[in-house]
Amino acid sequence: MRTSGDRQGGAEETRKRILDAAVRVFARRGFHTSRVGDIAEEAGVAHGLLYHYFTSKDEVLETVFRENWGELLQRFTAVEASDEPADEKLLGLVKILLRTWRNDPDLVTVMVREVGRSAHLAAQVDDIGRGFEVIQRVIEQGQAGGIFRETLDARLASWVVYGGLEEILTGWVMGRLPDGEEEVARAERTIVDVLRDGLVEPPVVA
Amino acid sequence: MRTSGDRQGGAEETRKRILDAAVRVFARRGFHTSRVGDIAEEAGVAHGLLYHYFTSKDEVLETVFRENWGELLQRFTAVEASDEPADEKLLGLVKILLRTWRNDPDLVTVMVREVGRSAHLAAQVDDIGRGFEVIQRVIEQGQAGGIFRETLDARLASWVVYGGLEEILTGWVMGRLPDGEEEVARAERTIVDVLRDGLVEPPVVA
DNA sequence: CCGGACGTTGACTGACCGTTCGATCGCGCG
DNA sequence: CGCGCGATCGAACGGTCAGTCAACGTCCGG
Numbered sequence: 001m002r003t004s005g006d007r008q009g010g011a012e013e014t015r016k017r018i019l020d021a022a023v024r025v026f027a028r029r030g031f032h033t034s035r036v037g038d039i040a041e042e043a044g045v046a047h048g049l050l051y052h053y054f055t056s057k058d059e060v061l062e063t064v065f066r067e068n069w070g071e072l073l074q075r076f077t078a079v080e081a082s083d084e085p086a087d088e089k090l091l092g093l094v095k096i097l098l099r100t101w102r103n104d105p106d107l108v109t110v111m112v113r114e115v116g117r118s119a120h121l122a123a124q125v126d127d128i129g130r131g132f133e134v135i136q137r138v139i140e141q142g143q144a145g146g147i148f149r150e151t152l153d154a155r156l157a158s159w160v161v162y163g164g165l166e167e168i169l170t171g172w173v174m175g176r177l178p179d180g181e182e183e184v185a186r187a188e189r190t191i192v193d194v195l196r197d198g199l200v201e202p203p204v205v206a
Numbered sequence: 207m208r209t210s211g212d213r214q215g216g217a218e219e220t221r222k223r224i225l226d227a228a229v230r231v232f233a234r235r236g237f238h239t240s241r242v243g244d245i246a247e248e249a250g251v252a253h254g255l256l257y258h259y260f261t262s263k264d265e266v267l268e269t270v271f272r273e274n275w276g277e278l279l280q281r282f283t284a285v286e287a288s289d290e291p292a293d294e295k296l297l298g299l300v301k302i303l304l305r306t307w308r309n310d311p312d313l314v315t316v317m318v319r320e321v322g323r324s325a326h327l328a329a330q331v332d333d334i335g336r337g338f339e340v341i342q343r344v345i346e347q348g349q350a351g352g353i354f355r356e357t358l359d360a361r362l363a364s365w366v367v368y369g370g371l372e373e374i375l376t377g378w379v380m381g382r383l384p385d386g387e388e389e390v391a392r393a394e395r396t397i398v399d400v401l402r403d404g405l406v407e408p409p410v411v412a
Numbered sequence: 413c414c415g416g417a418c419g420t421t422g423a424c425t426g427a428c429c430g431t432t433c434g435a436t437c438g439c440g441c442g
Numbered sequence: 443c444g445c446g447c448g449a450t451c452g453a454a455c456g457g458t459c460a461g462t463c464a465a466c467g468t469c470c471g472g
Binding site for chain 1: 458459460461462463
């Protein structure tokens, strides 16, 4: 029975519809230039209804970010907790982020363009930082395990790693890099390759 | 004589004052949330005057970007044209970008936050792309010269390089990474180190 | 069949802000 | 000294939106 008090079925569905619409609209026009009316129209509801579910336009963006970044973080920590060697973990993290693009480009667009560098969501900075921390810890594990060089500053290195990743995503978002199936695979390889072994030709060993 | 027709002295100075003020204001509040009045106030002029020098608020941002990015590009190409080995050139490019932060953090803030990822300035995309091309060509020179590994996709690698760089800048911009004199120097080393030799411990040679 | 709770609507408002424009200032020249 | 012109001012305008609210439909329990 769907008595009063619980919120499911039609109502919860509408909330989701609005959030999904918001992601598409924000991806298309950017947060600031998107009007609340656009989101409502895309969701097929009156714009007043949006205020039934959210207290403001900002809260919509915030919610989009919180719910989705949270999920990513979970998958990140799962990789961190696995018992693979550190370099395999790193590959795992890269895969998570790049494949998210394939699954939901609009979502990644919003994340990268609106949230990544806006003072706006300063409150959420903590959550963002947690992503960096996972990378940093994986690097430190690799150093402790003798796989990664210990002379590197793990914190700064984690930023370089994340930046390389994000820039590729940005290239796809902005349409400045081809993003076909094959290109995504090659990007995966190139990123890991560069970050693992660097640009320089190694001294001949064998 | 300062007859009509030429624009210098007080007038040209005012134009510069407005542009400088705009950089500071955009850095502080972001482009969209900055009001024209804020810029004028920061510059110490009436807000109507802004329209004597620029046709719109957007043109102000565009001008800031165009004039400053152009200068950076020039220094980039100078490094590219030098006769140093490719890895030294790469270090040169890194230095240019990181030291610009020390010289003018507000400017870098605006570049990174507003221009880097806004469809807004699609017209300027060409100029941005030219920066990547320099990096890409330096990598290709390194490959041709046997310094860099030839199996790498130079184009993707250039994006990874730039991303790593930009992320460090972003960290400083957002106040999430310490940016003292010493930290900047360490960042320089870490970036070049990671990108040159990678994360992994090299096989023992000697 | 009634009542009320909740989802939904869309006209309205109040504020904000980019842009315009006619008035004013002040410098340099004749 | 006064004319002219570019620089400067700031009040007013017009359009745009985020957010409000009173009304309406609908569904369900009693």
